Amino acid sequence: MDLEKSTRQPYVRPVDSTWWTKKGFYTAYMLREGTCLLVLAFVLEMLGFYIAALTGANGLWKFASFLGHPVMIAFNALVLVAVLYHAFTWFPLMPKALRVIVKDTKSGLYKLLDGKYLVILLFAALLGVTVGGIVLFYYPELLGRLLSPFGLVKSIVESQDPSSMPNGDTMKDVSKLVQDYIGK
Amino acid sequence: MFRKDRSDEPIYWGLFGAGGMVVAIALPVIILATMGLTHSLTDTVMFGEIILSPLPSLVFISLMILCTWHALHRVYHTLHDLNVHVGTLHHLVIYGLAALISLAFIVCWAILVFKNIF
Numbered sequence: 001m002d003l004e005k006s007t008r009q010p011y012v013r014p015v016d017s018t019w020w021t022k023k024g025f026y027t028a029y030m031l032r033e034g035t036c037l038l039v040l041a042f043v044l045e046m047l048g049f050y051i052a053a054l055t056g057a058n059g060l061w062k063f064a065s066f067l068g069h070p071v072m073i074a075f076n077a078l079v080l081v082a083v084l085y086h087a088f089t090w091f092p093l094m095p096k097a098l099r100v101i102v103k104d105t106k107s108g109l110y111k112l113l114d115g116k117y118l119v120i121l122l123f124a125a126l127l128g129v130t131v132g133g134i135v136l137f138y139y140p141e142l143l144g145r146l147l148s149p150f151g152l153v154k155s156i157v158e159s160q161d162p163s164s165m166p167n168g169d170t171m172k173d174v175s176k177l178v179q180d181y182i183g184k
Numbered sequence: 185m186f187r188k189d190r191s192d193e194p195i196y197w198g199l200f201g202a203g204g205m206v207v208a209i210a211l212p213v214i215i216l217a218t219m220g221l222t223h224s225l226t227d228t229v230m231f232g233e234i235i236l237s238p239l240p241s242l243v244f245i246s247l248m249i250l251c252t253w254h255a256l257h258r259v260y261h262t263l264h265d266l267n268v269h270v271g272t273l274h275h276l277v278i279y280g281l282a283a284l285i286s287l288a289f290i291v292c293w294a295i296l297v298f299k300n301i302f
Binding site for chain 1: 201204205207208209210211212213214215216217218219232235236244245248251252254255256258259262265266267269285288289292293295296
């Protein structure tokens with residue numbers, strides 16, 4: 001926001017809107033900035049998941065099968081690529097932006113750690129979280145069992161009569177699966 | 185915002201920085217999990233149990249809210265590079281949208297939790 005008002009009109013140098021296509025470095029910069037749009041789209045998807053859950057088990061399955069549509073899987077794959085590009089640019093960028101004053105000099109965290117150590121550490125953290133996530137992805141029971149005392153979905157599922165669920169391609173055998181899950 | 189001699193930028197920059205870390209470290213795993221959602225109903229229930237249960241979902245919506253502020257702060261500053269010179273209106277619209285999305289997450293969380301309790 002403007003802190004001071006000037007009586008003079010500020011001079012704005014005219015810039016061609018396609019400036020970022022002229023040089024590879026600029027294009028990479030704009031692609032990095034552009035990843036935020038896909039992140040925003042994914043956040044809205046997750047908000048949709050919450051809103052769908054408010055309508056009960058039916059809405060939950062419908063939204064899950066919407067996310068399972070090939071177009072949505074392809075879109076999410078694109079989001080994944082954008083997020084990984086963000087990650088690869090974020091870790092080298094952050095220590096440069098984050099200034100830390102050491103012994104009265106603005107040497108910066110980047111210089112302090114000679115850069116590479118912080119980057120290696122953060123990539124190790126990224127790898128750890130990713131590997132852990134993949135393990136939990138294939139064996140979600142691991143985490144589900146730990147968190148089951150707080151379980152909400154079970155109560156949402158139980159509140160819905162499985163036989164009243166719509167029968168479509170994606171809804172095939174849903175009632176049987178729900179009953180299997182509750183019975184477990 | 186209330187004092188004209190102070191900028192409110194550090195608040196948004198702090199949220200942007202925190203959100204950037206979330207996007208880089210946590211979001212790839214979350215995206216992978218959503219991509220495998222419909223392979224089985226059990227997976228959907230497990231994923232839902234994590235992101236819809238009171239305590240885990242409090243963590244999850246915090247991550248999503250930080251991602252929102254990260255994304256919209258970046259939009260706000262990239263507008264300048266696209267020859268849109270931001271003023272008070274852009275400020276209110278973009279950060280207002282971020283606040284609205286955050287509020288929507290919190291309201292959804294509150295309804296789900298209170299629905300379960302009562």
